[in-house]
Amino acid sequence: xxxxxxxxxxxxxxxxxxxxxxxxxxxxxxxxxxxxxxxxxxxxxxxxxxxxxxxxxxxxxxxxxxxxxxxxxxxxxxxxxxxxxxxxxxxxxxxxxxx
Amino acid sequence: xxxxxxxxxxxxxxxxxxxxxxxxxxxxxxxxxxxxxxxxxxxxxxxxxxxxxxxxxxxxxxxxxxxxxxxxxxxxxxxxxxxxxxxxxxxxxxxxxxxxxxxxxxxxxxxxxxxxxxxxxxxxxxxxxx
Amino acid sequence: xxxxxxxxxxxxxxxxxxxxxxxxxxxxxxxxxxxxxxxxxxxxxxxxxxxxxxxxxxxxxxxxxxxxxxxxxxxxxxxxxxxxxxxxxxxxxxxxxxxxxxxxxxxxxxxxxxxxxxxxxxxxxxxxxxxxxxxxxxxxxxxxxxxxxxxxxxxxxxxxxxxxxxxxxxxxxxxxxxxxxxxxxxxxxxxxxxxxxxxxxxxxxxxxxxxxxxxxxxxxxxxxxxxxxxxxxxxxxxxxxxxxxxxxxxxxxxxxxxxxxxxxxxxxxxxxxxxxxxxxxxxxxxxxxxxxxxxxxxxxxxxxxxxxxxxxxxxxxxxxxxxxxxxxxxxxxxxxxxxxxxxxxxxxxxxxxxxxxxxxxxxxxxxxxxxxxxxxxxxxxxxxxxxxxxxxxxxxxxxxxxxxxxxx
Numbered sequence: 001x002x003x004x005x006x007x008x009x010x011x012x013x014x015x016x017x018x019x020x021x022x023x024x025x026x027x028x029x030x031x032x033x034x035x036x037x038x039x040x041x042x043x044x045x046x047x048x049x050x051x052x053x054x055x056x057x058x059x060x061x062x063x064x065x066x067x068x069x070x071x072x073x074x075x076x077x078x079x080x081x082x083x084x085x086x087x088x089x090x091x092x093x094x095x096x097x098x099x
Numbered sequence: 100x101x102x103x104x105x106x107x108x109x110x111x112x113x114x115x116x117x118x119x120x121x122x123x124x125x126x127x128x129x130x131x132x133x134x135x136x137x138x139x140x141x142x143x144x145x146x147x148x149x150x151x152x153x154x155x156x157x158x159x160x161x162x163x164x165x166x167x168x169x170x171x172x173x174x175x176x177x178x179x180x181x182x183x184x185x186x187x188x189x190x191x192x193x194x195x196x197x198x199x200x201x202x203x204x205x206x207x208x209x210x211x212x213x214x215x216x217x218x219x220x221x222x223x224x225x226x227x228x229x
Numbered sequence: 230x231x232x233x234x235x236x237x238x239x240x241x242x243x244x245x246x247x248x249x250x251x252x253x254x255x256x257x258x259x260x261x262x263x264x265x266x267x268x269x270x271x272x273x274x275x276x277x278x279x280x281x282x283x284x285x286x287x288x289x290x291x292x293x294x295x296x297x298x299x300x301x302x303x304x305x306x307x308x309x310x311x312x313x314x315x316x317x318x319x320x321x322x323x324x325x326x327x328x329x330x331x332x333x334x335x336x337x338x339x340x341x342x343x344x345x346x347x348x349x350x351x352x353x354x355x356x357x358x359x360x361x362x363x364x365x366x367x368x369x370x371x372x373x374x375x376x377x378x379x380x381x382x383x384x385x386x387x388x389x390x391x392x393x394x395x396x397x398x399x400x401x402x403x404x405x406x407x408x409x410x411x412x413x414x415x416x417x418x419x420x421x422x423x424x425x426x427x428x429x430x431x432x433x434x435x436x437x438x439x440x441x442x443x444x445x446x447x448x449x450x451x452x453x454x455x456x457x458x459x460x461x462x463x464x465x466x467x468x469x470x471x472x473x474x475x476x477x478x479x480x481x482x483x484x485x486x487x488x489x490x491x492x493x494x495x496x497x498x499x500x501x502x503x504x505x506x507x508x509x510x511x512x513x514x515x516x517x518x519x520x521x522x523x524x525x526x527x528x529x530x531x532x533x534x535x536x537x538x539x540x541x542x543x544x545x546x547x548x549x550x551x552x553x554x555x556x557x558x559x560x561x562x563x564x565x566x567x568x569x570x571x572x573x574x575x576x577x578x579x580x581x582x583x584x585x586x587x588x589x590x591x592x593x594x595x596x597x598x599x600x601x602x603x604x605x606x607x608x609x610x611x612x613x614x615x616x617x618x619x620x621x622x623x624x625x626x627x628x629x630x631x632x633x634x635x636x637x
Contacts, residue, residue: 003134025111035186040146066609130531214544224540
């Protein structure tokens with residue numbers, strides 16, 4: 001599976017209610033060694049209502065300027081959630097969460 | 100951004116996808132057009148390879164454009180999609196640095212074609228600008 | 230040695246600031262509106278200083294080019310749309326510059342400009358292929374200083390400087406011109422001063438020359454001293470047109486009319502200098518726009534680019550530049566008036582400006598990339614004000630273009 005298959009995919013709860021779309025895959029570098037370093041393991045999904053401006057960094061960093069852009073992008077991503085990978089029941093499509 | 104280290108946290112879309120890949124000497128290799136994930140023995144998902152080229156990038160365009168790019172690219176080449184195994188990645192900073200040299204990688208067939216069929220035929224292509 | 234480098238950079242920025250867009254637009258506006266639109270050139274000057282400083286700083290700290298970063302921050306789809314729009318505007322400007330060189334050579338030799346076009350195109354390709362980046366930059370920039378002939382002509386005209394200054398500070402739209410046309414040309418002047426390619430080129434050039442944090446001071450001096458002095462030449466052009474062309478009702482349709490005030494006020498030798506300046510400034514800009522088209526495509530797709538490697542090692546980049554050159558030359562050879570191409574290219578530049586300004590503004594604030602070098606609050610405030618101005622100008626441009634039938 002490719003990262004681009006998961007990113008942009010709809011996310012729903014077990015009962016079918018929509019949560020949003022996957023905007024990013026949060027990885028931690030603590031997997032089995034690959035080459036000279038530990039491999040990247042998918043630890044969580046970043047889920048938001050939509051994509052716009054999700055790569056600019058304002059949705060995850062507290063104080064990035066300039067003020068006007070930060071305010072607009074944070075408003076657009078006010079529903080952003082970090083969903084642990086452990087809560088993912090199936091990758092779908094769509095991605096189904098536990099509970 | 101810190102050096103590659105154990106426990107480091109990285110967001111794939113923000114910090115890895117669409118980043119410039121450079122070789123150990125700093126020469127430009129490609130962009131991270133997509134990334135292949137694989138399921139490990141423990142059931143977790145790991146980042147396995149970097150995917151390169153129009154067949155990797157095409158599907159990321161939603162809709163018609165993605166279908167066209169993929170169709171054209173498939174016409175042009177029947178070889179497997181060029182990849183770089185993540186084992187070769189040394190560091191992820193403002194660029195993705197590899198431990199290998201560009202000469203050992205075969206990831207840019209278009210560059211090779213243009214160089215061999217067009218650029219090499221023009222006098223002066225081997226010399227650095229005076 | 231450092232001082233020499235700084236001086237050279239400043240001089241290059243002065244001479245390099247003015248291209249065919251500035252020559253034509255400032256003269257055209259001076260002849261119709263006097264100095265009542267000079268404020269737009271000054272606003273554009275502040276804008277490009279901010280924009281170029283941010284881009285240069287980003288290039289020095291990240292060592293990566295504009296479109297490389299654009300794709301990363303906007304995603305591949307928005308990044309591609311951005312690339313296509315910026316590429317097309319820059320390629321149009323490339324065509325305008327090639328036409329401009331040919332027109333300047335026609336002024337010098339009375340040989341029809343169309344005959345010069347293939348020669349100009351060939352030389353442009355040859356220099357991009359073979360000649361060292363710094364030599365190109367510095368050579369064209371220094372020779373472009375010959376455009377100071379406009380300043381000399383202005384002095385010879387013995388203007389009432391107080392009156393000129395009053396027109397700049399307290400602009401009054403001439404009664405004979407409509408308000409919509411006034412604002413259309415304000416956008417055109419703004420686009421001529423803040424051409425996107427200048428910034429891609431500046432930042433890509435920074436990566437070519439291996440800028441690092443140590444070079445930030447020099448880069449900033451180039452920008453904050455060089456660009457304003459370059460803008461001064463633009464104001465000289467407008468002032469000369471105001472004093473010589475406007476009273477006689479002469480409108481600017483040809484390059485020779487741009488040069489007329491100098492011929493009139495300062496004589497043949499000054500005119501010869503001026504034409505040398507025309508050729509150098511437009512040829513330098515042709516090289517910059519050609520390279521910028523290549524930079525844009527290569528940086529988006531991740532190809533090796535630049536003149537700092539052997540052509541063999543950047544094959545796709547050089548092919549992209551060559552194909553763009555052929556297309557741009559083709560456009561000029563269709564005999565569309567290069568002055569008309571220029572007039573359109575500056576307005577389209579204003580339209581495309583937000584596309585690359587916005588990502589640069591965001592990235593220059595990114596603490597992961599910039600660390601200590603990220604934007605301060607005062608700069609951010611000013612940069613945000615300009616973002617709003619740029620977006621308003623971009624959105625207003627097409628309706629105004631249609632409404633005024635491109636400035637008629």
